[in-house]
Amino acid sequence: MDQVTLTPHIPRLRRYARALVRDRYAADDLVQDTLERAINKFHLWRPGSDLRAWLFAIMHNVHVNQVRSRAARPEASLDDGDLLPQPVTDTDRLEIRDMQSAIATLPIEQREVILLIALKQLSYAEVSKALGIPMGTVMSRLFRARERLRAQLAGVTSQSNLKLVR
Amino acid sequence: MKVSENDLQAFVDDLLAPERRAEIEAHLARDADAADRVAAYQDQNAQLRAHFNPVLDEPIPQRLTMLAPRRGFARFAVAASWLVFGVAIGWIANFLVADEPMRAVTLARSAAIAHAVYSPEVRHPVEVGADQHEHLVRWLSKRLGAKLRPPLLTDSGYELVGGRLLPGDRGAVAQFMYEDPKGRRLTLYVSRMNVSQGDTAFRFSRENGVSVFYWVDGALGYALSGNMPKQDLLGVATAVYKQLNP
Numbered sequence: 001m002d003q004v005t006l007t008p009h010i011p012r013l014r015r016y017a018r019a020l021v022r023d024r025y026a027a028d029d030l031v032q033d034t035l036e037r038a039i040n041k042f043h044l045w046r047p048g049s050d051l052r053a054w055l056f057a058i059m060h061n062v063h064v065n066q067v068r069s070r071a072a073r074p075e076a077s078l079d080d081g082d083l084l085p086q087p088v089t090d091t092d093r094l095e096i097r098d099m100q101s102a103i104a105t106l107p108i109e110q111r112e113v114i115l116l117i118a119l120k121q122l123s124y125a126e127v128s129k130a131l132g133i134p135m136g137t138v139m140s141r142l143f144r145a146r147e148r149l150r151a152q153l154a155g156v157t158s159q160s161n162l163k164l165v166r
Numbered sequence: 167m168k169v170s171e172n173d174l175q176a177f178v179d180d181l182l183a184p185e186r187r188a189e190i191e192a193h194l195a196r197d198a199d200a201a202d203r204v205a206a207y208q209d210q211n212a213q214l215r216a217h218f219n220p221v222l223d224e225p226i227p228q229r230l231t232m233l234a235p236r237r238g239f240a241r242f243a244v245a246a247s248w249l250v251f252g253v254a255i256g257w258i259a260n261f262l263v264a265d266e267p268m269r270a271v272t273l274a275r276s277a278a279i280a281h282a283v284y285s286p287e288v289r290h291p292v293e294v295g296a297d298q299h300e301h302l303v304r305w306l307s308k309r310l311g312a313k314l315r316p317p318l319l320t321d322s323g324y325e326l327v328g329g330r331l332l333p334g335d336r337g338a339v340a341q342f343m344y345e346d347p348k349g350r351r352l353t354l355y356v357s358r359m360n361v362s363q364g365d366t367a368f369r370f371s372r373e374n375g376v377s378v379f380y381w382v383d384g385a386l387g388y389a390l391s392g393n394m395p396k397q398d399l400l401g402v403a404t405a406v407y408k409q410l411n412p
Contacts, residue, residue, distance in 0.1 A: 007226075007231060010226050010230055010231070011221070011222045011223075011224075011226065012222065014221050014222075014224070014226070014230075015218050015219065015221040015222055018218060018221050019214070019217075019218045025301045025304075025305065026304075028227055028229070028230065029304070029305075029308065031230055032229060032230055032308075035230060098213075098217070099210070099213040099214055099217050100217055103214070114210075114214075115214070117179055118179075118210065118211045118214040118215070119214060119215060119218060119219075120215075123181070124176075124181070139171070139172050139175060142175055143171060143175060146175075146178075146206075146207045146210060149210050150203070150206045150207070150210070153206075153210070
């Protein structure tokens with residue numbers, strides 16, 4: 001196990017982390033924790049299995065643990081603006097200008113699924129394995145995440161330059 | 167033809183076989199609501215990729231590529247070399263009278279050097295400014311592997327400017343910089359120490375014109391440096407010491 005093995009995966013881990021936690025430093029902290037854990041737990045990786053999917057599974061665990069421990073110790077939370085889904089009010093809806101703010105309002109479990117899939121990180125089956133949830137749950141979270149984003153972005157997308165494809 | 171919700175999702179993500187894909191397309195041509203939804207989902211995918219794909223082209227921060235393996239051969243090799251080194255040091259140490267804790271003196275000297283190098287810096291006195299206080303503390307704490315709290319020295323007339331990471335002989339070292347309204351600067355140097363060495367009381371040292379108060383508290387050594395007479399630094403150093411060792 002060396003850094004060379006992991007390095008090709010770092011850009012994708014960073015992209016996912018950035019989408020997951022927004023703050024770029026916190027995102028790179030998450031990547032660093034993930035890589036450190038991967039290095040230390042490398043004996044648990046089954047040779048021949050997909051290293052990328054394994055790394056995303058580790059990142060999921062690290063992130064969930066961080067969210068839990070920060071929730072348990074609120075005084076220790078440094079940047080938990082992105083940890084809890086914020087309730088969407090009418091005023092918020094007006095504030096949601098872009099995808100990044102919209103994605104941050106999703107509950108974490110939905111955010112993880114839609115990001116892993118939309119950013120073409122993993123297949124449905126790989127997401128199910130990485131997150132340790134059944135396929136049916138993956139699909140329902142994906143559906144709910146997309147519906148929620150659609151509701152929030154309604155009115156914004158219609159004015160955007162992106163044309164709807166019929 | 168039966169079309170499930172999962173089919174629509176897989177259509178959006180382009181995960182269907184061409185045949186099935188064509189069937190879904192035909193279905194969407196007849197179901198305007200479903201077609202609207204699918205279009206919105208595709209639009210979400212496009213926006214997410216447009217938003218986050220640029221991260222892929224960013225240079226990877228060095229801290230992510232410099233992680234050393236901690237297990238396996240490399241760790242063993244490192245441990246073995248330290249062992250050899252430790253044996254050698256122990257042997258040499260027999261010839262030295264180690265009354266004065268060596269490490270703490272080194273701490274004061276290293277802190278004074280770091281102070282002399284960075285405190286005159288006009289444009290880049292720190293790597294991360296105090297305006298990003300949380301990030302600064304989290305980052306340096308993480309690199310030192312200990313929870314750091316830069317003391318608040320407002321009562322002594324100094325404000326935190328920010329901090330930087332430095333290499334030390336025991337790995338990462340943090341330097342916090344403070345400034346008073348006249349532009350006089352103090353630096354607080356925080357380094358990991360050899361725990362077995364034990365604590366060191368509040369001491370003073372003068373290194374090439376730099377006054378340094380230093381002490382060791384458990385795993386961390388602290389050194390406060392300033393280009394000023396001992397008496398002027400003492401008040402602030404006492405405030406720092408009290409805040410860090412309540």
